[in-house]
Structure formats: C-alpha cells, structure tokens
Amino acid sequence: MNTFFYVIYPYVCLSIMACGLPLRYLYAPGQWNARSSQFFERRLLLWGSTMFHVGILLSLGGHVVGLLIPSSLFAKMGISHELHVRVAFVAGQAVAPLVLTGLGLLIYRRLCLPTLRCTTSAGDWLALALVCVAALTGGYQVFVAHVSAFDTVAPWVQSVLALSPQPELMREVPLFLQIHVINGFTLAAVLPFTRLVHIFSAPVTYPVAAPVLYRQRYEHL
Amino acid sequence: MKIKAQMGMVLNLDKCLGCHTCSIPCKNAWTTARGSEYMWFNHVETKPGVGYPKQWERRDTSPSGWELGKNGPVLAGGGKLGRLASLFGNTAQPGMEQYYEPWTYDYAHLAKSGPTRHQPQAEAVSAISGQPMTPAAGPNWEGDLAGTHITGLDDPNFTGLQAEALLRFERVFMMHLPRLCEHCLHPACVASCPSGAIYKRDEDGIVLVDQSRCRGWRQCVGACPYKKVYFNWNTHRAEKCLFCYPRVESSQAPLCAQSCPGRIRYVGVMLVDVDAVQQAAAQPEATDMYEAQMKLFLDPHDAAIARQAERDGVPHAWIQAAQRSPVYKLAVEWRVALPLHPEFRTLPMVWYIPPASPLNALAGGEQHETEESWADPDNMRIPLRYLANLFTAGDEAPVRRALEKLMALRRHMRNQRLDRQTQDPQVEPETGLTTTVAEDMYRLLAVARHEDRYVIPSAHREEAQGEDAEHLKGCTGFTDIHGGLRS
Numbered sequence: 001m002n003t004f005f006y007v008i009y010p011y012v013c014l015s016i017m018a019c020g021l022p023l024r025y026l027y028a029p030g031q032w033n034a035r036s037s038q039f040f041e042r043r044l045l046l047w048g049s050t051m052f053h054v055g056i057l058l059s060l061g062g063h064v065v066g067l068l069i070p071s072s073l074f075a076k077m078g079i080s081h082e083l084h085v086r087v088a089f090v091a092g093q094a095v096a097p098l099v100l101t102g103l104g105l106l107i108y109r110r111l112c113l114p115t116l117r118c119t120t121s122a123g124d125w126l127a128l129a130l131v132c133v134a135a136l137t138g139g140y141q142v143f144v145a146h147v148s149a150f151d152t153v154a155p156w157v158q159s160v161l162a163l164s165p166q167p168e169l170m171r172e173v174p175l176f177l178q179i180h181v182i183n184g185f186t187l188a189a190v191l192p193f194t195r196l197v198h199i200f201s202a203p204v205t206y207p208v209a210a211p212v213l214y215r216q217r218y219e220h221l
Numbered sequence: 222m223k224i225k226a227q228m229g230m231v232l233n234l235d236k237c238l239g240c241h242t243c244s245i246p247c248k249n250a251w252t253t254a255r256g257s258e259y260m261w262f263n264h265v266e267t268k269p270g271v272g273y274p275k276q277w278e279r280r281d282t283s284p285s286g287w288e289l290g291k292n293g294p295v296l297a298g299g300g301k302l303g304r305l306a307s308l309f310g311n312t313a314q315p316g317m318e319q320y321y322e323p324w325t326y327d328y329a330h331l332a333k334s335g336p337t338r339h340q341p342q343a344e345a346v347s348a349i350s351g352q353p354m355t356p357a358a359g360p361n362w363e364g365d366l367a368g369t370h371i372t373g374l375d376d377p378n379f380t381g382l383q384a385e386a387l388l389r390f391e392r393v394f395m396m397h398l399p400r401l402c403e404h405c406l407h408p409a410c411v412a413s414c415p416s417g418a419i420y421k422r423d424e425d426g427i428v429l430v431d432q433s434r435c436r437g438w439r440q441c442v443g444a445c446p447y448k449k450v451y452f453n454w455n456t457h458r459a460e461k462c463l464f465c466y467p468r469v470e471s472s473q474a475p476l477c478a479q480s481c482p483g484r485i486r487y488v489g490v491m492l493v494d495v496d497a498v499q500q501a502a503a504q505p506e507a508t509d510m511y512e513a514q515m516k517l518f519l520d521p522h523d524a525a526i527a528r529q530a531e532r533d534g535v536p537h538a539w540i541q542a543a544q545r546s547p548v549y550k551l552a553v554e555w556r557v558a559l560p561l562h563p564e565f566r567t568l569p570m571v572w573y574i575p576p577a578s579p580l581n582a583l584a585g586g587e588q589h590e591t592e593e594s595w596a597d598p599d600n601m602r603i604p605l606r607y608l609a610n611l612f613t614a615g616d617e618a619p620v621r622r623a624l625e626k627l628m629a630l631r632r633h634m635r636n637q638r639l640d641r642q643t644q645d646p647q648v649e650p651e652t653g654l655t656t657t658v659a660e661d662m663y664r665l666l667a668v669a670r671h672e673d674r675y676v677i678p679s680a681h682r683e684e685a686q687g688e689d690a691e692h693l694k695g696c697t698g699f700t701d702i703h704g705g706l707r708s
Contacts, residue, residue, distance in 0.1 A: 033437035035457045046310035053309040114350045201436040203415030215420040
C-alpha cells in the first residue's frame with residue numbers, strides 16, 4: 001500500500017499531467033479557460049474568488065518554499081528548525097482563513113443559485129471537491145494538528161522529484177496529512193482535464209503587448 | 222504614414238423605422254446556440270432610454286473605453302497592471318441582470334397536456350436552468366417608448382437638457398438606434414485582452430475574437446464602451462459581431478445590412494492612416510474627437526495616397542472600392558454621417574446619419590409649418606443637443622450642419638418634384654449642397670441601388686501569407702478517413 005501511494009502513484013499522476021496538458025492544448029484548445037461564472041453572480045464571486053486565489057497562490061508559494069528547499073539549506077542560512085516550523089505555521093494560519101472563507105463563499109453561491117448549479121459540470125464538481133479536501137486537511141494541519149512535516153513529507157517530496165522515492169519516510173505521517181498529500185497528486189492528475197488548466201494561462205505577456213493587436217487573415221500562430 | 226483598409230458602415234437613421242429585421246438574420250446565423258441566447262450582435266434600441274445592456278452608455282458607474290492619460294489614451298477602468306490585478310474578480314463585467322435572463326416556452330406541454338377545461342398554456346421557462354420564470358427584461362424592453370418616462374430619466378444623452386420635461390407626453394420624442402460592433406480603429410476590447418485573443422484584421426480592420434486563444438478573462442466585455450462583446454456562459458468565452466466576415470470576404474454585405482427593408486445601411490472601405498491612430502485618440506477635448514477621426518480618413522482619389530496605399534499592401538481592387546465607398550461619401554465628403562459617442566476615444570467605424578424630426582409644435586400652437594421653419598434643426602422635435610450628445614460628444618455644430626444639408630436636399634427635391642421655377646441653380650451653397658452633390662446625395666440616399674450601397678471588394682486569399690492557394694485548390698470539402706485535409 002505504502003509502495004503504491006508513495007512510489008507509483010505520484011509518478012502516475014505527474015505523468016498524466018505532463019502528457020495531458022499538451023494533448024489537451026493541441027486537441028481541445030477552445031475548451032482551455034477558467035470557466036468563469038461571474039455572468040450569473042458577481043458580488044459573492046468578487047469577494048470569494050479574490051480571497052481564494054490570493055490565498056491559494058500564497059499557500060502554493062509556501063508549499064514550494066517548505067517542501068522543495070532542503071532543511072539543511074535553512075540551517076546553513078542560520079534559520080533553526082524550530083523557527084522554520086513556527087514561521088510555516090504562522091504563515092499557514094494567516095493564509096488558510098483566506099482560502100477557506102473564499103472557498104466557502106464560492107461553494108455557497110454554486111450550490112444556492114439555480115443558474116449556477118445547472119451550469120456546473122462534473123469536472124467542476126470534481127475539481128471543487130479535490131480543492132476542498134486539500135484546503136480542509138491543510139487547515140486542520142495549521143490550526144489543530146501542528147505536525148512537523150519537515151522530516152517526513154518534505155524529504156519524501158524531494159526524493160520523488162529526485163527520482164529515488166523513499167516511501168518509508170511517509171510511514172509515520174498521520175492519516176489526514178497522507179490524505180492531503182495523495183489528494184495533492186490527484187489534483188495534478190485531473191488538472192489537465194478540468195477548469196484548473198487556467199492556472200497555466202496566466203497572461204504573463206500581457207504587460208508588454210502592443211495596445212492594438214493586428215493579425216493577418218491566414219496568419220498561423 | 223502607414224495606410225490600411227478598413228471596413229465601415231453608415232446607417233441612415235432618418236429612414237430607420239425600428240422593424241428589427243436586421244437583428245433576425247444576425248441572430249439566426251450567429252447567436253442561437255446554448256450560451257449565446259442573450260447575445261444580440263445587432264439590436265435596435267429606442268432612444269431615449271437606457272438601452273441594452275441596461276445603462277451601457279454610463280461610464281461613471283462602470284468605466285469603459287479610453288480616457289486621456291498623461292502620455293496619451295489609457296484604458297478607463299484600469300491599465301494593464303490593474304487588469305491583471307482584477308483577474309480573479311472582474312469588476313467591470315456586466316452581470317446577467319444588466320442584459321436579461323434568456324427564456325423560451327414550454328411548448329411540449331401543449332401537446333402533452335391531458336384533456337383540461339381550459340386551453341393549456343406554454344409557460345415561460347429559463348433557457349439556462351429550465352425553471353419556470355417571469356420574463357422581466359429583454360433586448361428591447363423599452364422599445365417604442367414603452368416605459369421611457371421612467372427609464373429615459375437615466376439616459377445620459379440628456380446631459381444639458383431637461384430630461385423630465387422632454388419625457389412629458391406633449392414633448393416626448395423617439396428615434397431608433399440599431400447598434401452593432403463598431404469595429405473601432407482604436408478598440409478598447411483588443412487592448413484589454415490579457416490573452417491576445419481579440420485582434421484587428423490587417424486586411425479589413427474587422428475585430429474578431431480568436432476562440433481558440435480566448436481564456437475567458439472577460440476584460441473585453443467590460444472594456445468595450447458599446448458593450449458589444451458578450452460572454453458566452455456555456456463555452457466561457459467572449460463572442461462578438463464578426464461583421465459577417467465570411468460574407469464580406471466574398472463581396473456580400475453583412476446580414477444586418479443585406480436584410481434591411483428600409484435600405485438604411487451602407488457598407489464600404491475607408492483608407493486609414495493607422496500610424497496616426499494613437500495620436501488621434503489623444504485629443505485634449507472630447508469634442509475634438511470627431512474632427513480628429515475625420516483626419517484619419519485619407520482621400521482615396523488622391524494619386525499619392527493611392528500609390529502609398531498600394532505600397533503598404535492594400536490591393537488595387539480595394540483602393541478602387543475605397544474610391545467608390547458610400548461610407549467615404551457620407552462621412553467625409555458630405556459630412557452627413559457622424560460617429561456614435563466619439564468621446565469613448567475608440568474611433569468607431571459604424572456611423573449614423575442623424576434623423577430629422579417634425580417641427581416641435583409646442584406652446585400655444587401658434588407655430589405653423591412654413592417653408593422656412595419646417596427645415597430648422599433648432600426647432601425639431603428631437604433636441605439638437607440630444608443628437609449631439611449621441612454623435613459628437615455634445616458639440617451641436619456638426620449635427621446642425623448635417624441636418625441642414627439633409628433638409629436643403631429635401632427642399633431641392635421638393636422644388637424639382639413640384640416643378641417650381643424658384644430653384645437656385647447653385648442649390649444651397651451655404652449648406653455645402655451644390656447641384657452635383659445634391660444629385661449624388663439624392664441617388665445614394667433615396668434611389669440606393671444594391672451595388673451603390675454595398676461596395677465590398679472580395680478578399681484576396683491568393684495573397685494570404687502562409688498559404689499556397691494552388692496547393693489548396695480542390696482540397697476543401699471532404700476529409701480523408703484520418704480527419705485531415707486531403708492533400
């Protein structure tokens with residue numbers, strides 16, 4: 001079991017994402033967007049979506065810093081293990097309410113407005129459910145459990161990325177955190193097939209674009 | 222100077238009777254699919270009124286179009302960084318309540334209903350959720366003055382006028398305003414698109430949304446001051462008027478123009494100096510925008526201009542079409558067509574001939590129509606200022622000039638028809654109406670043959686870059702078993 005979830009599963013998920021993204025981009029480029037529902041409801045969305053997105057981007061940054069940078073590097077920089085853990089929890093406690101409140105508002109409007117409910121696809125519900133599981137288990141970690149992941153999850157993630165997975169590191173990890181991790185990889189796997197693809201459409205070139213874009217009729221892009 | 226060809230349209234509001242025939246083929250061809258039921262690439266509004274979507278002209282509550290910044294025009298409602306910041310929650314996009322909830326009727330019930338005492342009824346149901354609903358708004362909800370005494374008070378074109386007095390029964394006036402995408406020279410929707418999906422076509426200036434590049438950020442929907450880019454809630458992408466480009470490419474008029482029974486529409490090519498567009502959009506005063514845009518239109522009869530255009534890649538047939546362009550004649554040569562809300566600074570390309578209206582017979586009924594008074598623009602039922610607020614950012618002079626010229630033409634034709642000898646051989650030079658101009662104007666405005674109204678050169682596909690027309694010959698139509706083109 002441990003071997004399946006912490007050796008095989010991550011690579012399956014990451015492979016699906018790596019193959020799925022270009023395939024979808026090539027074969028269904030028209031479906032590649034954020035599936036906005038602001039047309040139906042705007043007030044709750046402006047609050048909910050902004051809070052959720054700012055929170056989730058910050059928490060993504062936190063995950064990158066916490067999981068991918070080895071503890072030894074922090075030690076070299078003079079940051080003690082305790083301080084590192086403290087900073088991680090405080091940052092998490094600051095960001096988690098943003099994510100959870102935003103997500104709550106977004107789910108509320110999606111469930112309660114008939115126009116919105118009937119235009120929500122199965123993929124939307126799936127993405128929403130996975131994001132919910134991630135946010136709830138994450139919130140449980142920063143507010144209640146306070147399990148240090150720097151000796152378990154973080155080195156395991158690094159071992160996965162280094163292509164020499166060490167599943168034994170995950171053996172002592174509590175169940176909720178295991179769910180958080182497995183759920184995270186599942187998110188990566190479904191990402192190419194749901195609205196989540198819009199993550200990869202961040203319009204980074206927009207600030208340098210010409211004010212009026214001209215294109216020729218049969219210009220192939 | 223860099224010359225490009227630009228498609229333009231002129232609508233003669235003097236002849237528009239508000240029959241909505243233009244909207245029907247447009248709707249049938251482009252916006253019947255799920256998600257686009259509420260969209261009208263072409264619709265006819267009754268003015269005064271708030272229009273569709275509601276309050277589209279109001280820029281104080283929802284900034285759109287361009288405003289004048291320190292170094293030229295900037296997008297109202299946020300520059301590029303501001304727009305990226307509002308990516309998660311777009312404050313400028315109108316919600317469905319500003320358009321209307323599309324509905325259909327439960328026709329199946331008429332057939333399925335068992336024997337009842339009364340006739341079964343087809344209930345209105347939402348086209349989105351299928352739930353029963355009571356329609357409470359539509360694209361022409363205030364058409365033909367329905368409820369205008371209430372909605373008209375919010376019409377921003379009453380600036381400088383007494384809206385309440387003018388909406389009273391004795392004074393009330395109305396006009397029809399068919400609206401479509403303006404295919405602007407300086408489009409705010411194009412500038413606001415973070416994905417670079419909306420573009421202006423090099424060859425004819427038609428503004429299109431690349432559906433495969435649209436990521437549904439919806440910035441264009443709010444940025445367009447005419448609110449003519451729509452968000453499809455089913456495909457989650459932007460859609461807008463295409464100027465019927467598949468028809469235009471083969472020299473056919475757009476469906477709205479083709480179907481107009483009143484023959485009010487004119488379609489033609491203009492030669493535009495695109496290098497001067499940015500500067501033209503940066504006039505210090507909004508009232509200067511009309512004249513600034515006029516300067517962008519180059520005289521296609523000028524040999525030097527024609528040579529330069531050919532050097533810049535405008536096909537010869539297009540230059541010839543520009544020389545015959547009814548849009549050029551009406552807008553530039555005769556100055557009877559005016560742009561819609563030039564103060565938006567988008568340099569729109571759908572222009573309007575202002576409507577003449579009956580003499581304002583108010584106060585005691587002492588005024589009688591005389592030969593002189595019935596043609597006085599200052600005395601017409603539609604206030605000159607109202608038209609000026611619509612077409613020239615409040616400057617009455619160009620509207621007065623246009624109306625005077627149109628009325629002079631009517632006087633001239635009336636004299637001719639009645640075979641009066643009082644007619645001046647120079648017609649009415651003070652209005653700019655000479656004998657030849659009167660003759661030409663009469664032909665274009667009244668006789669208006671199909672080939673004079675729509676001077677549309679066909680697209681030169683053989684010159685398209687990246688395509689070998691010889692190779693493609695015979696390759697379209699059937700696909701092979703692998704789904705690709707036969708080659």
